[in-house]
Structure formats: C-alpha cells, structure tokens
Amino acid sequence: MENPLAGLVDDLSRYLVGQSVPEALAMIADHFPGKASFSTSFGLEDQILTHFIFTHELPIRVFTLDTGRNFQETYSTWNKTLLRYGRPIEVFAPQTAELEALVSQKGPNSFYESIENRKECCYIRKMEPLQRALAGQKLWVTGIRAEQSANRQQMHAAEWDAAHQLIKVHPLFDWTWEQAQAFAQEHGIPVSPLHRQGFVSIGCAPCTRAIQPGEDFRAGRWWWEDQAAKECGLHATAPHQGLDPVVERMPE
Numbered sequence: 001m002e003n004p005l006a007g008l009v010d011d012l013s014r015y016l017v018g019q020s021v022p023e024a025l026a027m028i029a030d031h032f033p034g035k036a037s038f039s040t041s042f043g044l045e046d047q048i049l050t051h052f053i054f055t056h057e058l059p060i061r062v063f064t065l066d067t068g069r070n071f072q073e074t075y076s077t078w079n080k081t082l083l084r085y086g087r088p089i090e091v092f093a094p095q096t097a098e099l100e101a102l103v104s105q106k107g108p109n110s111f112y113e114s115i116e117n118r119k120e121c122c123y124i125r126k127m128e129p130l131q132r133a134l135a136g137q138k139l140w141v142t143g144i145r146a147e148q149s150a151n152r153q154q155m156h157a158a159e160w161d162a163a164h165q166l167i168k169v170h171p172l173f174d175w176t177w178e179q180a181q182a183f184a185q186e187h188g189i190p191v192s193p194l195h196r197q198g199f200v201s202i203g204c205a206p207c208t209r210a211i212q213p214g215e216d217f218r219a220g221r222w223w224w225e226d227q228a229a230k231e232c233g234l235h236a237t238a239p240h241q242g243l244d245p246v247v248e249r250m251p252e
Contacts, residue, residue: 009167012158016171021052024171028139029058035138037061039130040089042077043202044180044195045143045172051189052171054085060141063090063133067125068099069204073194080190092129099124109206115225118207125204134164144170147177148201148217177217 016024028036038053038060040046053060064078082089102110102124111118134140140161157173172180177200184191194202198210200217211220 009156009158009160012167012169013156016157016169016173021049021171022056024169025049025052025058025060025141026056028141028169029060032139033059035136036141037063037134037137037139038141039133040064040143041202042074042081042192043143044177044184044191044200045145045175047077047081047189047191048180048183049141049143049171050081050085050089051184051187054087061090061137062087063092065126065129065133066091066093067204068094069125069206071192071194071202071205071208073192074202077190077192084190090133092133094125094129098128111207112224118222118225131164134166138166140164140166140168142168142170143172145172145175145177145180147175 015027019027038046038049040050040062041064050062052058053062078089102121106113106117111121157171158167158169161168181195183189192199192202194210198212199208199220200211201221202208203221207222209220209223211217
C-alpha cells in the first residue's frame with residue numbers, strides 16, 4: 001500500500017528548501033496546531049531547536065525522555081535550559097513496573113550482554129515512553145542532521161514515520177556540526193560540556209562514549225556492537241502498511 005501522505009511529505013520537503021529554521025518551525029506550528037511536538041535530548045542540535053521554539057514563542061510542544069541513565073551533564077544542561085528560557089519541558093519516563101522487572105531479572109547492565117538485551121532496555125527506557133509522548137500527534141520535529149551517519153544521509157528533511165504514524169521533520173538536516181557550534185556560541189545557547197570532551201552524540205551514560213578524530217559521528221553509541229547500524233529504534237524508517245491520513249496537504 002502506498003503512503004497516503006506522500007504528497008504532503010513531498011510538499012513539506014519542497015517548502016523546507018531555502019527556508020530558515022524559524023520560518024520552517026513557524027509553518028509547522030501554523031499548519032499543525034496543537035499536534036506538533038519536538039523531542040530534545042539536550043545535545044547541540046536539540047538545544048538550537050529549543051532556542052528557536054522558545055525565543056520565537058512558537059506553540060510547539062517540547063518534551064524529553066528521562067531514561068534514568070542520563071549523564072549528570074545532561075541534567076545540568078536541562079536545568080540551565082529551563083533557567084534560560086523559562087518555558088516547561090514535558091518529561092516522559094519508563095513505566096515503573098517494566099523497568100523494575102527488567103533490572104530485577106537481568107541486572108542494571110544487561111544491555112552489554114547481547115543486542116537483544118540492549119534493544120529490550122532501549123524499548124523500556126526510550127521507545128515505550130516515546131510512544132506515549134507522540135500519541136495523538138501529527139508531526140514530530142527532531143534534531144537529526146544528514147552528516148551524523150551514513151544511515152541518516154539516506155533520510156530526508158521531511159519524511160513519513162511509519163512506526164509512529166506521523167510526519168517527521170528535521171529542520172537542521174543540512175546543517176554542519178561546525179555551523180551548529182558557531183550558532184550556539186553566537187547566541188549564548190546552553191550547551192552540554194560533554195561536547196567539549198569529544199561527545200557529539202549524547203545518549204545514556206553507559207552506552208555513550210567520546211569519539212576519536214576521524215570516527216563516524218555515531219561511533220560513540222553502543223560501540224561494542226556492529227558499527228553498521230547505530231540506531232536505538234527512535235528513528236527507524238521501516239515501511240508500514242495501513243497508514244491513516246491525518247493531515248491536509250500543504251498549499252503550493
């Protein structure tokens with residue numbers, strides 16, 4: 001079955017070409033009122049999008065997933081962000097019963113033992129909370145950049161997320177790491193100190209390390225696994241059937 005929202009996604013992709021990030025976010029807020037959400041993990045890209053959303057007072061919901069295994073530096077950046085902008089960031093945490101069962105049965109570090117165990121931990125701490133966060137939404141804004149990995153270079157600035165049945169938009173898709181760093185410095189945006197230590201992709205503390213010069217951007221995530229696919233499942237792009245058309249086409 002073809003994606004019934006393919007026309008809308010194409011419209012969005014064409015619109016995003018040449019648009020500034022504030023223009024793109026303003027369009028999203030206007031065309032998806034109350035149905036657009038942005039997920040932040042307080043990395044550099046997410047901090048830039050948070051800055052745009054909050055300083056332009058855009059009605060785009062901002063939320064984060066607190067996995068319970070974040071770096072202390074992430075929590076510090078989170079707190080600085082609240083102080084800087086004075087706007088709430090909604091929190092979604094793992095379901096207590098599922099997390100307690102996992103740790104009781106397999107211990108706190110089962111994710112090192114197998115890919116299956118790691119994906120189980122990711123599901124409980126990230127995927128299930130994300131499903132609750134995105135329930136009822138029509139558009140998901142992310143900080144993905146094409147430069148981050150070979151897998152992400154195959155993505156587009158606007159695409160259909162079959163797993164969550166909504167449109168996903170990456171306003172910083174064509175930005176470079178250097179461009180993002182310069183923008184954050186120019187505007188005094190709170191930035192995680194981990195970036196200065198060689199961390200370019202920041203996730204849970206036990207599953208993230210700094211990268212060495214010349215390494216892929218995603219090399220620091222789950223470094224003990226096969227390097228071919230470094231996604232936890234949040235940004236999977238597998239095809240899906242039975243799509244539900246939930247939004248109208250963008251104007252030409």
